[in-house]
Amino acid sequence: MLACMEPDLQLQFDNNHVARDMILALNDMFQTQARTERFNVSKGFVETKLAKGTTVGPHVIKMVGYTQSLEKLGFPIGPELATDFIIMSLPPSYGNFVMNYHMHGAEKGLNELCGMLKIAEADIKKGAGSSHVMAVQNKPKFKKKGNSWKKKKGKAKDEISKPNPPAPKAGPPADAKCFHCHGKGH
Structure with a gap:
């Protein structure tokens, strides 16, 4: 020694x-x-939050580093608790990811969680860019086309649109043998 x-x-x-x-x-x-040192590492681990607009990969790596530091200091927190802290550090934009993660009972390691979060981040960024386009595309069109009470030319008064006749029901042919009584035609 x-x-x-x-x-x-x-x-x-x-x-x-x-x-x-x-x-x-x-x-x-x-x-x-x-x-x-343990207090400072624990405090940093609990208070770390992913800032809006920053990438999730370095954030998760930083959080994993905190778990490794605590383990070296003799206080391992375990992968489940580490996963909970990482998920709690995410902003509200990851709400759908968190809900799906809990609903499907995903028991992933921290590396797999990092990969899943990177995919979710790409989906969130892709969804955020297209949400404005969808809002513009789904805008209702209010165009006034003259008087809507006027009769349209070329249609007869008596012509009323009739519904299509119902389609025949699918079933066995008429000459098929009955399963119950072994007779034909019913």
């Missing part, structure tokens, strides 16, 4: 060769530093 330490620490433990005592002393020295 002494060989792995920095020279300043080696001098402090030069007299003490009991490994257990050295470990306890090192824990006492560095415990507050590790606690502060």
Whole structure:
């Protein structure tokens, strides 16, 4: 253990060769530093939100980095909780993705989630560009074509549009054998 330490620490433990005592002393020295680092990583992980207009790939990679940092600090959060935090960090424009993800019970790893979010991002961007076009295309047309009460020329008074006769029902031919009584014609 002494060989792995920095020279300043080696001098402090030069007299003490009991490994257990050295470990306890090192824990006492560095415990507050590790606690502060864990707090800062956890805070960054929970407070990170995807800003509107930014790409989702680097955001998810950053979030995965936070999970790895917490794991190195001895506090793994697990893939399900990490997935929940990543999904919670998305803006409202990903609402349909989140709903579909939960409805289909997708149990994906963080890398698969990143890929799915990139596809959803492309769909959102594609949908956002075409929504204005659809609004223009679906605009109702109100054109006034003179007096609508006038009779149209060329049609007879008695001519009324008749509905088409009903199509014959599909079924067995008339000379087919009955399944129940084995008779024909009914």
